[in-house]
Amino acid sequence: MERPIFKPVGTPVEQLDTPALVVDLATLERNIDTLHAFFRQCDARVRPYVEAHLCPAIAHKQLAAGGTVGGIGVGTVSQAEVFAKYGFTDIFVVNEIVTPQKIARLCALAHHTKITVAVDQPQNIEDLSAAAGMHGVRLHVAVDVCTRGNGCGVEPGQPAVDLAKVVSRAPHLAFAGLMTRDGPTPTEDPGQLSGESRPWIQRVLDTRAMLEQAGIMVPMVSAGGTYNYEIAGAMAGVTEVRAGTYALMDYRHVASRPQFKPAARVMATVTSRPEPGTAIVDAGQKAIGSDTGLPVAEDIAGASVVSLSAEHGRLRLAEEAQTRVALGDKLWLTPWDIGTCVNLYDYIHAVRHGKLEVVWDVAARGTYR
Structure with a gap:
């Protein structure tokens, strides 16, 4: 260093x-208030995705602004470890964690922090369950739903339902709900933004309905981000939006937001x-x-x-x-x-x-x- x-x-x-x-503080605070004001007035809440800035001081400002789930989202286990040291007690690792070393570190965090992690494979669920039992903790697990076919995640509908059933039966794990990481193409056209966002979010909501019909409650549906937060946050059934770029913003997306x-x-x-x-x-x-x-x-x-x-x-x-x-x-x-x-x-x-x-x-x- x-x-x-x-x-x-x-x-x-x-x-x-x-x-x-x-960082200009007035601009930062105005950005935060703009987004959080929306979530202070709707049923959905925002989960600040702090990988966008990696700075605990900014994350504390985001949680203090209200309209949040009370926790943050991170991209890696090591990010979770850092933010846990700075007093954050509800951390969603928005990623699949599969190696024994990383799973053990998740379990260590879970002794004093609510840890949620994404899954898209039955073997990963089995490994998380075994490690959580060995460490005497409970991990919260969200099924990662791939709604556009271009990344991690299980297909929406029956494949996601089947995987959620595996989670719900696994000892030492709590089924947290569903998440998707697919985002729309940044655009200045509100019609295009809505046209791209709503269908893929609806696929997750339809999957939620299938799970509830099967008797499995879905506490969380996590979808959307900075570029479509108004759309995702207004859709009935979405419980949280993971937004990150809005706080500091950048030139790549300022025209669309x-x-x-x-x-x-x-x-x-x-x-x-x-x-x-x-x-x-x-x-x-x-x-x-x-x-x-x-x-x-x-x-x-x-x-x-x-x-x-x-x-x-x-x-x-x-x-x-x-x-x-x-x-x-x-x-x-x-x-x-x-x-x-x-x-x-x-x-x-x-x-x-x-x-x-x-x-x-x-x-x-x-x-x-």
């Missing part, structure tokens, strides 16, 4: 060392002006990521990021931007994908009115296992 370089609270943001991951604004940006310094139409900054792939798209320089008209090397970003400057970018200037880059970007940092600098208010640990950074 790189030695942190912290400035005192109250430091103007432009005086922070770069590259720096900076304009009610949320990017709260996290990378501040970089101009380190070279090799020619009038080019600027080089000290934020490259290691500072912002580029796997799914390049960051965007929003604040200067005519400036665009054209490439990233390991340590540098290259910006093309149109004529109107060339006199506005000088050596040593600070530039703001909005990440294309916020999850990739946050995972590159140990700390978040949280600012309000342009001044540093607090430094947060990205405590679950690099927790892949």
